[in-house]
Amino acid sequence: xxxxxxxxxxxxxxxxxxxxxxxxxxxxxxxxxxxxxxxxxxxxxxxxxxxxxxxxxxxxxxxxxxxxxxxxxxxxxxxxxxxxxxxxxxxxxxxxxxxxxxxxxxxxxxxxxxxxxxxxxxxxxxxxxxxxxxxxxxxxxxxxxxxxxxxxxxxxxxxxxxxxxxxxxxxxxxxxxxxxxxxxxxxxxxxxxxxxxxxxxxxxxxxxxxxxxxxxxxxx
Amino acid sequence: xxxxxxxxxxxxxxxxxxxxxxxxxxxxxxxxxxxxxxxxxxxxxxxxxxxxxxxxxxxxxxxxxxxxxxxxxxxxxxxxxxxxxxxxxxxxxxxxxxxxxxxxxxxxxxxxxxxxxxxxxxxxxxxxxxxxxxxxxxxxxxxxxxxxxxxxxxxxxxxxxxxxxxxxxxxxxxxxxxxxxxxxxxxxxxxxxxxxxxxxxxxxxxxxxxxxxxxxxxxxxxxxxxxxxxxxxxxxxxxxxxxxxxxxxxxxxxxxxxxxxxxxxxxxxxxxxxxxxxxxxxxxxxxxxxxxxxxxxxxxxxxxxxxxxxxxxxxxxxxxxxxxxxxxxxxxxxxxxxxxxxx
Numbered sequence: 001x002x003x004x005x006x007x008x009x010x011x012x013x014x015x016x017x018x019x020x021x022x023x024x025x026x027x028x029x030x031x032x033x034x035x036x037x038x039x040x041x042x043x044x045x046x047x048x049x050x051x052x053x054x055x056x057x058x059x060x061x062x063x064x065x066x067x068x069x070x071x072x073x074x075x076x077x078x079x080x081x082x083x084x085x086x087x088x089x090x091x092x093x094x095x096x097x098x099x100x101x102x103x104x105x106x107x108x109x110x111x112x113x114x115x116x117x118x119x120x121x122x123x124x125x126x127x128x129x130x131x132x133x134x135x136x137x138x139x140x141x142x143x144x145x146x147x148x149x150x151x152x153x154x155x156x157x158x159x160x161x162x163x164x165x166x167x168x169x170x171x172x173x174x175x176x177x178x179x180x181x182x183x184x185x186x187x188x189x190x191x192x193x194x195x196x197x198x199x200x201x202x203x204x205x206x207x208x209x210x211x212x213x214x215x216x217x218x219x220x
Numbered sequence: 221x222x223x224x225x226x227x228x229x230x231x232x233x234x235x236x237x238x239x240x241x242x243x244x245x246x247x248x249x250x251x252x253x254x255x256x257x258x259x260x261x262x263x264x265x266x267x268x269x270x271x272x273x274x275x276x277x278x279x280x281x282x283x284x285x286x287x288x289x290x291x292x293x294x295x296x297x298x299x300x301x302x303x304x305x306x307x308x309x310x311x312x313x314x315x316x317x318x319x320x321x322x323x324x325x326x327x328x329x330x331x332x333x334x335x336x337x338x339x340x341x342x343x344x345x346x347x348x349x350x351x352x353x354x355x356x357x358x359x360x361x362x363x364x365x366x367x368x369x370x371x372x373x374x375x376x377x378x379x380x381x382x383x384x385x386x387x388x389x390x391x392x393x394x395x396x397x398x399x400x401x402x403x404x405x406x407x408x409x410x411x412x413x414x415x416x417x418x419x420x421x422x423x424x425x426x427x428x429x430x431x432x433x434x435x436x437x438x439x440x441x442x443x444x445x446x447x448x449x450x451x452x453x454x455x456x457x458x459x460x461x462x463x464x465x466x467x468x469x470x471x472x473x474x475x476x477x478x479x480x481x482x483x484x485x486x487x488x489x490x491x492x493x494x495x496x497x498x499x500x501x502x503x504x505x506x507x508x509x510x511x512x513x514x515x516x517x518x519x520x521x522x523x524x525x526x527x528x529x530x531x532x533x534x535x536x537x538x539x540x541x542x543x544x545x546x547x548x549x550x551x552x553x554x555x556x557x558x559x560x561x562x563x
Contacts, residue, residue: 055436063426064441084442085427167429168387171562179558182291183389184551185298185318 005172006200008090009156013148013208015095020102021144028110028136035111042103050097054161057093058084061165085169093165094155101154102147109143138216145212149205156201173197253282254490256308256479257296260287262455263310266512271494274503279493290315290391297324297482304482308491310351312391313475313543314550320347321547326481332492335499338518340532348480351498352507353515353535354449355528356392356473358466359456361444368445370469371400375421384427384434384443387557388550393431395473395541396447397553403470409545411553415560428561438463450528454513467528474538476517 027038045053060066061083068080083089117139121131137144155161159174166172173193181190258264264287272283288296290311297304297319304324311319319325330336330344343350358368365379373379386393397414398406404413418425426443435452437443439461453465479498481491497503505521507514516523519532529535 055433058433058436058440058442062437062440062442084437085429163430164433167427167433168385168557168562169428171558176558179389179554180551182289182295184554185295186551 012155
């Protein structure tokens with residue numbers, strides 16, 4: 001269960017970073033007006049309760065939900081796929097739910113980057129890809145690492161999303177803590193599970209920070 | 221900048237004047253209030269609409285509600301150690317037994333309720349009073365599935381591939397699983413046959429969901445058959461969902477929701493007035509109407525046609541369970557469910 005919980009955090013971090021970073025790059029390249037629009041769209045999910053967002057994902061991932069209907073209509077699947085109560089369905093939902101936590105620190109760091117550095121890189125003959133890898137990515141790394149840490153801590157402990165979308169098929173540490181403390185009143189086991197969660201989230205966050213430090217040293 | 225200095229006498233005079241002004245300006249207050257723990261959702265809305273005004277007009281008592289599920293109430297009361305955060309509990313049978321075992325209730329004095337004579341036998345005991353009944357059976361979508369007959373049908377085709385399940389966290393989930401186990405030779409204290417049978421069909425089961433999300437899963441077509449109570453079925457039908465309630469051949473399960481005075485409560489008197497209002501015929505009748513769909517416990521209430529029985533006494537024939545036997549086993553069942561069914 002500890003492994004599953006940490007794995008869920010890891011997968012969510014990977015998915016949010018993969019989807020979020022290109023969004024941040026679009027933000028970087030956009031004019032001030034579009035930047036405001038992107039920022040508004042990023043913050044928008046935070047204006048709704050996480051419970052509402054999670055229940056909305058039931059509608060999206062369900063057997064008769066938007067994704068399955070689209071797949072059936074396009075002929076990509078012969079029968080509705082099972083997305084609810086699966087790890088990949090949960091990761092999809094968490095990616096959207098946790099996205100603002102990744103993007104806000106990332107955009108904040110990116111907007112403070114000196115644009116002339118990228119221009120200089122281009123002027124010195126670097127391709128766009130090389131500029132991205134050698135200039136933009138290292139400079140934005142502190143924001144990316146901070147965002148990843150937030151997403152990891154938040155997704156491993158996201159009790160509502162894990163329980164509502166994962167159901168009883170997927171059991172993670174927060175659900176175990178709830179069951180043991182509130183359903184069967186086994187407070188000692190609940191305490192152990194809570195401490196385990198705290199330590200594993202702490203270790204995960206430390207690991208992400210360490211990876212961030214190492215790769216920054218490498219990039220420089 | 222100079223500071224104005226007050227003498228102690230001036231300070232007390234000002235304080236007394238302020239207090240006096242507040243006392244005079246205070247509007248007429250109710251005779252008192254009572255803080256009751258209340259299930260969130262349907263219960264809270266129904267009580268706000270019907271019990272709050274009835275209690276105010278009958279006894280001039282204000283009802284404050286703290287939305288908490290049964291298990292949360294027990295956990296909070298226990299954590300508060302003698303200083304209960306509310307005066308009255310509302311509980312299902314499992315948490316009720318836990319509450320009695322842990323000494324969280326005051327002894328109950330039935331004679332303080334005027335309406336107690338209108339309840340069927342056995343609805344009041346030394347610890348509390350029954351305020352509503354729940355009947356558990358099978359809910360299914362008649363447009364998508366043939367009508368199931370028994371609990372065992374849930375684990376057979378074509379039903380099993382559209383089955384939505386929950387675990388042992390809720391009362392209705394626990395009693396339903398016990399009933400399934402019984403059909404395969406198990407008992408109230410032996411759910412082993414359920415685990416054996418469910419393993420055979422586990423890959424086919426459509427959804428194993430969180431209890432709170434079951435109505436949404438049914439509404440979204442994620443599952444088309446599930447074990448549930450009449451109240452959920454009536455509520456979903458009210459939202460135009462295709463769902464019908466079936467009493468299994470071996471009998472539907474009934475359990476009661478009870479109210480209790482919290483140990484150490486200072487509003488005991490008002491708590492009894494609150495209970496008496498809840499079990500009074502007009503309030504019980506109002507709670508039975510859609511969209512509340514409660515099953516009443518007052519004999520003076522004429523039962524709605526949609527309910528699975530013609531009179532309250534018929535409920536004596538429904539299947540009942542002894543939660544003092546179930547509670548000690550539940551932790552192990554939950555653990556087993558997590559290990560064998562969840563994964």
